[in-house]
Amino acid sequence: MLVLADGERHGYAIAREIDAVTKGAVRMGSGTLYGTLQRLVAAALVEPSHAAHRSGDDPRRRYYRLTARGRSTLKSEIDRLATVVSVARRRHVLDTPRPEAV
Amino acid sequence: MSAPQSTAQPSHAARAIARMYPASLRGAHGDEIACFVDELRGDTRFASGIVGRARLLVHLAGDLFASRMPAPRRTRSPLGDPPRRERRLETFLQDARLALRAMARRPAFTCVAVITLMLGIGANTAIFSVVSAVLLRPLPFPHADRLAVLWATNSTNRQLLASIDDVNDWRARTRTFADIGMVRTQSVNLTGAGAPDRLVGSFVTANSLTLLGARAALGRLFTTAETEKGTGQTVAIVSYDAWRTRFGADRAILGRTLVLNGRPHVVIGVTDSAFADPFNAQVWLPITSAPNPNWFQRGNASVWAVGRVRDGVTMDRAQQDLSAVAAQLSREYPATNAGSGALVIPLRDWLVGTVRPTLVIVLAFVGVVLLIACANVANLQLARATGRRREMSLRAALGAGRSRLVRQLLTENLVLSVLGGAAGVLFARWAIGVLVNAVPGGLPTFGDVGIDGGVLLFSAALTVGAGLLFGIAPALHASRARLTDALTLRTGEAGHGRRLDPRQAFAALQLALCIVLLAGAALLDRSLGALREVNVGFDPHDVLTAEFRLPAAKYRSDTAITEFMQRAIGAIRAIPGVQSAALVNAVPLSGNFGLNAYLPEGAPATDPAQEPTAQVNGVTDQFFRTMRIPIIAGRDFDGRDRADAAPVVVVDQELARRAWPNQSAIGKQVTVRFTPVVTATVIGVVGSVKQLTVGEPASPQIYVPIAQQPGIFNSVVARTSRDPMLLAGALRSAIWSIDPDQPVWKARSLDSLVERDMAGPRFAVVLTAAFALLALTLAVVGVYGVMSFTVAQRTHEVGIRMALGARRSDVTRMVLVQGGRVVAVALAFGLVGALGAGRLIRNQLFGVSAADPVALVGVTLGLGLVALAACYLPARRAARVDPVIALRAE
Numbered sequence: 001m002l003v004l005a006d007g008e009r010h011g012y013a014i015a016r017e018i019d020a021v022t023k024g025a026v027r028m029g030s031g032t033l034y035g036t037l038q039r040l041v042a043a044a045l046v047e048p049s050h051a052a053h054r055s056g057d058d059p060r061r062r063y064y065r066l067t068a069r070g071r072s073t074l075k076s077e078i079d080r081l082a083t084v085v086s087v088a089r090r091r092h093v094l095d096t097p098r099p100e101a102v
Numbered sequence: 103m104s105a106p107q108s109t110a111q112p113s114h115a116a117r118a119i120a121r122m123y124p125a126s127l128r129g130a131h132g133d134e135i136a137c138f139v140d141e142l143r144g145d146t147r148f149a150s151g152i153v154g155r156a157r158l159l160v161h162l163a164g165d166l167f168a169s170r171m172p173a174p175r176r177t178r179s180p181l182g183d184p185p186r187r188e189r190r191l192e193t194f195l196q197d198a199r200l201a202l203r204a205m206a207r208r209p210a211f212t213c214v215a216v217i218t219l220m221l222g223i224g225a226n227t228a229i230f231s232v233v234s235a236v237l238l239r240p241l242p243f244p245h246a247d248r249l250a251v252l253w254a255t256n257s258t259n260r261q262l263l264a265s266i267d268d269v270n271d272w273r274a275r276t277r278t279f280a281d282i283g284m285v286r287t288q289s290v291n292l293t294g295a296g297a298p299d300r301l302v303g304s305f306v307t308a309n310s311l312t313l314l315g316a317r318a319a320l321g322r323l324f325t326t327a328e329t330e331k332g333t334g335q336t337v338a339i340v341s342y343d344a345w346r347t348r349f350g351a352d353r354a355i356l357g358r359t360l361v362l363n364g365r366p367h368v369v370i371g372v373t374d375s376a377f378a379d380p381f382n383a384q385v386w387l388p389i390t391s392a393p394n395p396n397w398f399q400r401g402n403a404s405v406w407a408v409g410r411v412r413d414g415v416t417m418d419r420a421q422q423d424l425s426a427v428a429a430q431l432s433r434e435y436p437a438t439n440a441g442s443g444a445l446v447i448p449l450r451d452w453l454v455g456t457v458r459p460t461l462v463i464v465l466a467f468v469g470v471v472l473l474i475a476c477a478n479v480a481n482l483q484l485a486r487a488t489g490r491r492r493e494m495s496l497r498a499a500l501g502a503g504r505s506r507l508v509r510q511l512l513t514e515n516l517v518l519s520v521l522g523g524a525a526g527v528l529f530a531r532w533a534i535g536v537l538v539n540a541v542p543g544g545l546p547t548f549g550d551v552g553i554d555g556g557v558l559l560f561s562a563a564l565t566v567g568a569g570l571l572f573g574i575a576p577a578l579h580a581s582r583a584r585l586t587d588a589l590t591l592r593t594g595e596a597g598h599g600r601r602l603d604p605r606q607a608f609a610a611l612q613l614a615l616c617i618v619l620l621a622g623a624a625l626l627d628r629s630l631g632a633l634r635e636v637n638v639g640f641d642p643h644d645v646l647t648a649e650f651r652l653p654a655a656k657y658r659s660d661t662a663i664t665e666f667m668q669r670a671i672g673a674i675r676a677i678p679g680v681q682s683a684a685l686v687n688a689v690p691l692s693g694n695f696g697l698n699a700y701l702p703e704g705a706p707a708t709d710p711a712q713e714p715t716a717q718v719n720g721v722t723d724q725f726f727r728t729m730r731i732p733i734i735a736g737r738d739f740d741g742r743d744r745a746d747a748a749p750v751v752v753v754d755q756e757l758a759r760r761a762w763p764n765q766s767a768i769g770k771q772v773t774v775r776f777t778p779v780v781t782a783t784v785i786g787v788v789g790s791v792k793q794l795t796v797g798e799p800a801s802p803q804i805y806v807p808i809a810q811q812p813g814i815f816n817s818v819v820a821r822t823s824r825d826p827m828l829l830a831g832a833l834r835s836a837i838w839s840i841d842p843d844q845p846v847w848k849a850r851s852l853d854s855l856v857e858r859d860m861a862g863p864r865f866a867v868v869l870t871a872a873f874a875l876l877a878l879t880l881a882v883v884g885v886y887g888v889m890s891f892t893v894a895q896r897t898h899e900v901g902i903r904m905a906l907g908a909r910r911s912d913v914t915r916m917v918l919v920q921g922g923r924v925v926a927v928a929l930a931f932g933l934v935g936a937l938g939a940g941r942l943i944r945n946q947l948f949g950v951s952a953a954d955p956v957a958l959v960g961v962t963l964g965l966g967l968v969a970l971a972a973c974y975l976p977a978r979r980a981a982r983v984d985p986v987i988a989l990r991a992e
Contacts, residue, residue: 011134012141029165030138031123034131060112060137 219522617932
């Protein structure tokens, strides 16, 4: 959803963007990606875009974008996570005092 | 990334791949998926070379797998939860995926754990496949569990051949047996078909073959008439193997006449290839073709009986029944049967009796090796679990229940053990081949030893069991996570309290189990050493032995036999390189022997059945010299001891001691229960020899001159001036120079007979020692790992100590003391375990006590030192800690 926040994208572009944003830590295959999209669409958080294809584009591509509900859900989720992180910071949960191997 | 392929139509490959996705996805996104795949194929990461393609395949496979997994549910479905079982499976698959990922991230840990489990499970699978084939698999005979071998007994011997008349009475009078047949195997001379040869013959009644389920592949089996009285035509049946190897699989063998033991026999059948004779016969003859007519006298022990108990009758019940009949017979025929009984031994016990204890010991050994392997992996897991405690705490804080965490960790272990188990089965496939070829004398199995369904089931059970065994403690340990742990945990908490922490307890357990195995192997090794020290009573080096049997049909009189023997021994002594030679009925340790009751002069006459028995052996002169058996008193046999001279015997010192303690045996009379009974004068006393096994206790032995008790079966012993086996051909030629039709077999060195007798114990030692060393390696690696880990955890503390002025030696000592506690606990428990294990295997020990101090103390000390050495390396590393570095991390 985060990846769709700045505009609509087609499936492969979403996967590439997630790969780039997470520096390769999350690599989505088509099955995982479309499975997720299917659930997001069903929850009315994301919808297929009916905008015309750009010229020279593969006609099989379908573009996805956030719905209004998706955008507000995303925002509240980010707020919630930010709270968790700030609490964790204050309590030093993320400090790692462990020395490496002797 | 490169520009995506821009094709309107997806490639065939992409369409094929898209079709593999679940229908729910395909319906809505089929085209998109195909397009996606095409774009992936154009991606720079996947497009170049074999590596790229392989990467793509892995990626696609992972994605396909993932897309078939149920989707994670973050919220409760409005339709309610799916059934519990389905939810569990879903969780399990999800955990399995997590586990595979986690393992891939830690290849070193995964490799060590999988190899450890592979060795443990593989060794167990290999040994179990042998156990399964030898002890568990049904024997290939009809109603095999109801078949038994029946023996006669007397007051001193538990397993004797029975007389034919007795077996006939057993068959007629018992009610618990459906049928009883007779079998007697004996070498048979085959002549008139090329070089004279020897076949393993079996003299049988017709019903024996049917009891054992024999079928004829060609021709037919015996009729009852043929084996009861004889029908005028002597007949024989050839085994399938002999038919192929000796007779070129010639179908025309039916009706052909074979000269067996000098008498013509017409071949009436060839057994089926599936028939596995438990007596390993190559040719069957009717019992009416017995080589010796005195087989048919009551009181002459000549046959085994094979019986099948009736359906629903236990072996115990059959034993009672048979004993009652034997008691009746001993009342009816006191002259021959007084004091004799009968013994029922289930066929399987008879076949595998000697192997069973060794197999059970080895199975127990590998079981313990697996326990050690599990402890090892558990320790690896514990070390990891401590590292993951933070992760667990956070997950618990975020709402994961403890059971959920335990389940996740257990799933990881299960995945690990499944990998180990699969590798173990492959390892076992290889190990079984090595094992089966290494067993001396072969295994008493019918069919191949291999990995069948039962073995696989066993391995699967082991795998799951192992996964739980090494998983449960680390899982509980790691899941004992509280939020406060995550917030307050410091790393110096690893056990330096009074009690051992779980890792140290596991290391101690490994060491303790290892002591048990090492002590067991050491006991067996010391037992073998004791066996080697045994004085067999003769000098086995540079002695050639061989066996032959004269055909009774050709050598009808004692004179003819004696004449052959004299000429043969003369020819053998004339062979260049032979220093001395003699003939003997039964070469020591060859498996042959004779037992007779005897009555020494001065002992009160009793019931013949109560008389003591002695091993009786017929020999020619020079036997004692050839064997280097010391003559303690009197003289050797010589030319004076002819057939027509007064009967004489030589006795061994054991008989002389028992019969005439503190007196000279020379000149005393001894009565030997030959048929007819002979009373002879003792002319010499010789040292005792081991006749049946190296480990047997000294028993009374009587030697008679062959000239006075001529028999058709004899062996040659020849002391040679060089490698005895080089003279085997010359020995055959010497005998053939007297009778070109006389087969000679089993040309062997006396040394090889002694070695053969020890092969079983030696094999047990090699196997148990190998497993004990494997266990030692695992345990030492385990202890080293635990101590290293502990030291790493205490780095901070060590840094502080050193900053406050502790010397390096203090630090080393501190760590060594900690390791020493683990070792001390292990040694204490291990010693107790070793004492227990020694008691379990004491029946397999010879000349060594089950609590042999040398073995126990040696093993304990040795292992203690090795374990301390494994602690010393981490201790030294701890002493090198630089306080600045150790404290900077805070």
